[in-house]
Amino acid sequence: MSHPRGRRPSRRQLLRGALAGGALVTLGLPWLEALAAGGGFPKRFGLFFWGNGNRPERWTPSGEGEGAAWALSDQLAPLAPVKSEITVVSGTSVKLPNLSPHYSGACGILSGAPYDEGNSSFTQPTLDQVIAGEIGGRARLYSSLQTAATDTLGDSWSGPGARNPAESDPYALYQRLFGDTFVEPGSGGLVDPRLGLRRSVLDAVSGQLTALRLRVGAADQIRLDQHLTGVRELEQRLARLQEDPPELDACVRPTSPDTSYPNLGGRPQIAERNQAMAQLLAMAMACDQTRVFAHFLSAPINDVLFEGASAGHHDLTHNEPGEQPEVHAITVQCVEHLSTFLQELRSVPEGDGTLLDSCAVLATSEVSLGQTHSLDEMPIVIAGRAGGALRTDLHVRSVSAENASKVLLSLIRAMDIPSASFGIDEARVTESFTEIEA
Amino acid sequence: MMLSLSLSLSLSLSLMSCSGPDPGPRWLAPGAPSPLRHLSPSQYSNAVQDLFEGVQLPSIQLPDDPKVGAFDHMASAQSPNPLWIEAVQAAAVRITDAAMEQPGPWLPCPDDGGPDPRACGHAVVRDLARRAFRRPLTPEEIALYLGFFEDQLAGSGSFRVALQLALQAILNAPEFLYLLEITPDPGSGPRIPLAGHELAARLSFTLWNTLPDERLLTAAITGALDTADGVEAEAWRMLEDPRITQGVLRFHHLWLDLGDLDESFSRNPVRYPSWDPSWVPSLQDETAALVWRVFDGPKPTLSSLLLDPQTDADRVIAELYGVAEGPGPVPSGRAGILTRPAWLTAKANLINPSPVQRGAWILERMLCAPPAPPPAGAALNISDLQLATQGTNRERYSQHAADPACAGCHDAIDGLGFGFEHFDSVGIWNELDGDSPVDASGVIWVGDLAGTPFDGAVELSELLAGSETVHRCVARQWFRYAHGRVETEADAVILAQLEARFLETGGELPELLVELVRSETFRTRRAP
Numbered sequence: 001m002s003h004p005r006g007r008r009p010s011r012r013q014l015l016r017g018a019l020a021g022g023a024l025v026t027l028g029l030p031w032l033e034a035l036a037a038g039g040g041f042p043k044r045f046g047l048f049f050w051g052n053g054n055r056p057e058r059w060t061p062s063g064e065g066e067g068a069a070w071a072l073s074d075q076l077a078p079l080a081p082v083k084s085e086i087t088v089v090s091g092t093s094v095k096l097p098n099l100s101p102h103y104s105g106a107c108g109i110l111s112g113a114p115y116d117e118g119n120s121s122f123t124q125p126t127l128d129q130v131i132a133g134e135i136g137g138r139a140r141l142y143s144s145l146q147t148a149a150t151d152t153l154g155d156s157w158s159g160p161g162a163r164n165p166a167e168s169d170p171y172a173l174y175q176r177l178f179g180d181t182f183v184e185p186g187s188g189g190l191v192d193p194r195l196g197l198r199r200s201v202l203d204a205v206s207g208q209l210t211a212l213r214l215r216v217g218a219a220d221q222i223r224l225d226q227h228l229t230g231v232r233e234l235e236q237r238l239a240r241l242q243e244d245p246p247e248l249d250a251c252v253r254p255t256s257p258d259t260s261y262p263n264l265g266g267r268p269q270i271a272e273r274n275q276a277m278a279q280l281l282a283m284a285m286a287c288d289q290t291r292v293f294a295h296f297l298s299a300p301i302n303d304v305l306f307e308g309a310s311a312g313h314h315d316l317t318h319n320e321p322g323e324q325p326e327v328h329a330i331t332v333q334c335v336e337h338l339s340t341f342l343q344e345l346r347s348v349p350e351g352d353g354t355l356l357d358s359c360a361v362l363a364t365s366e367v368s369l370g371q372t373h374s375l376d377e378m379p380i381v382i383a384g385r386a387g388g389a390l391r392t393d394l395h396v397r398s399v400s401a402e403n404a405s406k407v408l409l410s411l412i413r414a415m416d417i418p419s420a421s422f423g424i425d426e427a428r429v430t431e432s433f434t435e436i437e438a
Numbered sequence: 439m440m441l442s443l444s445l446s447l448s449l450s451l452s453l454m455s456c457s458g459p460d461p462g463p464r465w466l467a468p469g470a471p472s473p474l475r476h477l478s479p480s481q482y483s484n485a486v487q488d489l490f491e492g493v494q495l496p497s498i499q500l501p502d503d504p505k506v507g508a509f510d511h512m513a514s515a516q517s518p519n520p521l522w523i524e525a526v527q528a529a530a531v532r533i534t535d536a537a538m539e540q541p542g543p544w545l546p547c548p549d550d551g552g553p554d555p556r557a558c559g560h561a562v563v564r565d566l567a568r569r570a571f572r573r574p575l576t577p578e579e580i581a582l583y584l585g586f587f588e589d590q591l592a593g594s595g596s597f598r599v600a601l602q603l604a605l606q607a608i609l610n611a612p613e614f615l616y617l618l619e620i621t622p623d624p625g626s627g628p629r630i631p632l633a634g635h636e637l638a639a640r641l642s643f644t645l646w647n648t649l650p651d652e653r654l655l656t657a658a659i660t661g662a663l664d665t666a667d668g669v670e671a672e673a674w675r676m677l678e679d680p681r682i683t684q685g686v687l688r689f690h691h692l693w694l695d696l697g698d699l700d701e702s703f704s705r706n707p708v709r710y711p712s713w714d715p716s717w718v719p720s721l722q723d724e725t726a727a728l729v730w731r732v733f734d735g736p737k738p739t740l741s742s743l744l745l746d747p748q749t750d751a752d753r754v755i756a757e758l759y760g761v762a763e764g765p766g767p768v769p770s771g772r773a774g775i776l777t778r779p780a781w782l783t784a785k786a787n788l789i790n791p792s793p794v795q796r797g798a799w800i801l802e803r804m805l806c807a808p809p810a811p812p813p814a815g816a817a818l819n820i821s822d823l824q825l826a827t828q829g830t831n832r833e834r835y836s837q838h839a840a841d842p843a844c845a846g847c848h849d850a851i852d853g854l855g856f857g858f859e860h861f862d863s864v865g866i867w868n869e870l871d872g873d874s875p876v877d878a879s880g881v882i883w884v885g886d887l888a889g890t891p892f893d894g895a896v897e898l899s900e901l902l903a904g905s906e907t908v909h910r911c912v913a914r915q916w917f918r919y920a921h922g923r924v925e926t927e928a929d930a931v932i933l934a935q936l937e938a939r940f941l942e943t944g945g946e947l948p949e950l951l952v953e954l955v956r957s958e959t960f961r962t963r964r965a966p
Contacts, residue, residue, distance in 0.1 A: 120504070146521075153504070165501055165521045176524065197590070197603050198531065204586055205610045212612050215620050220474040223518060224612065230523035231610075263715070266704025266788065305704065311788065 046361040047294040050334040051302040053367035056377040070395035078336040091398035094375040095426040106366035112423025122157035128294040144292040149274035152299035170257035170276035251287035278344035300366040317370030359384035389414035406433040478511035484648035492542040530609035551597030571613040573635035629962040634658035646681035720754035725780040740945035741903035744774040779865025786863035793855025806911035830871040856880040857898040910937040
């Protein structure tokens, strides 16, 4: 991930070159000026989700408090390399009625709202979209990105019926982010001249959509408005791509992932796909292409055949007898994948620290004990300091089974978004989980 | 007799509480107009291939929309999300890149524009837009697209650049991507007749899963589609066109859930050491060939689909059946679509066949009585964990019947699914389950056959083939496929007519399709 700094032209050289060449070049000046003014690197938010929960009795860390006061559990052991950068919150609950096994939990923990079973839809924006709505637009290209390490659409929702489908193909994501439109900062690479032409196409399309929306009924207008918004965002992205990229030291073109990751012996290559996605997301943030992501290792109720498992994950949570050693082993794998993911974020240097320092990553699942679809003892790991807003190397246990939404409200506020509340109905909170806040 | 009657009655009553909600009213308020539909990924791929005939296009896979029931093109589940919009834009770039590399019939001049680049560009843009939008262009549209081409030509000085961008604009246009049905109505009724070109698009995307051809576009202009008889005449013509395979096979592919089989489809490697995902196309092709043989044959009926005894075995199918490669009858114990490896494999667990998946599919897709989800807290799932468990697969699943909370639904589900117990998770016939002879007996508990026992998949297929309930349900599935939405109460009269016609003709599928497209519902839209 490192690169020889000395070979890169300075910003001054770049500016001089731009002026001398006469080309229309705009640098991301406000961003750099904010940095120069000591504003630090931008805050980023991420969601890391896995399906089917954990085994709570082997999950909860021993001891409470900071540093040496707490120790990782069996299931959290793979997080040892990043222990100093995480906080574990144990003992909170999703307070909504558990009406749809798995989905009440997914909807509750991600959006603080009940699930609409009839329409198979979330009813409120998920946390990543709440945050993207406030800070996402400041990123250069995408207000948020959704990815998956298994074949799932994921559960990032902007509202009822409006899912943001996850990209589950690392190569496709690589093409979108680092394909022929990408110019490495300071590389002297030329901006693709066709970008402006593509923008002119989208400009024409915007015109068509605007005219058309007046001729359709109200319900269809909503759909065309969504389309128009999407096209305008795309236009804006192409416009940003025509500008020279901001001079971000950590931003380099990552190695291309494989073009495909076929299942091997019936098992998806989760580790490989997860790591590839982590590398791409890390670099997307280092290049300020986005500041918000939602990554789905696996989906609620997924029946993925994990490494070493004799059956699908969901099947095992209900049918493996006794203490469920296979379910435990799968949970450990999920935590290993989380650890890999966080280490990828940490491997990107930014200023005196790493990319992870400016992040808040919420890692969670839709239930605790999958066997009973329990919404108590929700598994919650938070990684990164959010630029100093969050404490780390910490285990906080809620003794009174507090509302899990409080943690989400803390994360929103850690992004410098002054929200008064999070969630609706029984999940609504107005107070955050202050123990994790710095 | 009395006993069995009262038994079936009481079970039917208890099963009523089992039946899940029909997805219809959940998605659309009764009487609501169908929302705007966009082209499904397969319709999009077929359409761009039609537009650039002869061009080797890159493989384009737009993001899928969630399914509603069997189908992946339902208006209620579609949304123009950012990923889809970006994919459409990127696809337009790649498709036009390929087209510009391969000038062919679509480009009536040399690829530098020849002696009169403007005239050539105008001709191509007008023709492509007309075919992509499925109608003559308005003067405003002509001005817009030709103006765009002119601007780009003036700006770039390159015919190729200007043309490629104009083509991209067409492929990104809402008039191409959406099935727009918005022509104002001169009358004042509750239903508005579709304009000729709107109906032509419904016809072609339903029957062919792609754009209209020139004859259909002409019929739309001449008024030939203004009457039910006119539509019927055109439909019969379309049924004779090779493109009908695209529509008919797409319906069956979705209805039978054959899309669940893909290149990464897995089976337990210990139980099925020879399973290879490369078998998937063989499985799908065998069933597709069956469907097409029936549809194109002398007796194109639903009954034939369920009972057709022929195969044309390739290496994989021959191995699965234990027969020689080539055309011939299927081995005993097999009949039509429900006894072929494609459906049997799609409806099975990694190790053991799943009477629940198979039975639930029949309830939902052939009897239109989808089972409700398990009650909250239902603890008993039948595990597919061990290779060598105690007893037979059937005995394990029979635990459902022991728990009254489960039996209400599972008698109906498993009663159908047990009929396929001879077929394992890759569709191979087995005489034994463990050490015991397979018991493939079952009972149908839903519909006109409620209370009827059967033994094995062939007997079950025969019963389903003769069932009025099944015929009504399949007509309903086609209705959903054709309209891109689930029926509402407002469709009851039309559906009854459609089902009656299907039954009268002895389940003739081409007759069903013609009746479907000539129906008032298909030819009109609800006033907004």
